[in-house]
Amino acid sequence: MSPDIRDKARTVIFGELSLADSPDAKLLPQQGVNVAVVSNAGHGIAVDNPAGLDAAIGRALPRS
Numbered sequence: 001m002s003p004d005i006r007d008k009a010r011t012v013i014f015g016e017l018s019l020a021d022s023p024d025a026k027l028l029p030q031q032g033v034n035v036a037v038v039s040n041a042g043h044g045i046a047v048d049n050p051a052g053l054d055a056a057i058g059r060a061l062p063r064s
Contacts, residue, residue: 009034011060015041015048036060 011034012024019025019037028035036056041048 009060009062011036011056013038013045013053013056013060015043015045017042017048034060 010032012028013036014022014025016037016039018041025035025037036059038045038049038052038056041052045053
């Protein structure tokens with residue numbers, strides 16, 4: 001991975017129903033990766049809660 005990519009904010013988006021006991025939700029922040037959780041969604045976040053996914057992506061994108 002190039003050094004410039006490591007300096008960028010990173011976010012992983014989980015559906016709350018598929019997050020159950022996921023070690024990633026605890027390990028990722030320790031590696032500098034933000035974790036966003038979309039409510040009322042499982043693995044198929046875009047189908048389960050498209051508005052929630054849209055909001056999570058909007059919060060994750062850098063503002064210019």
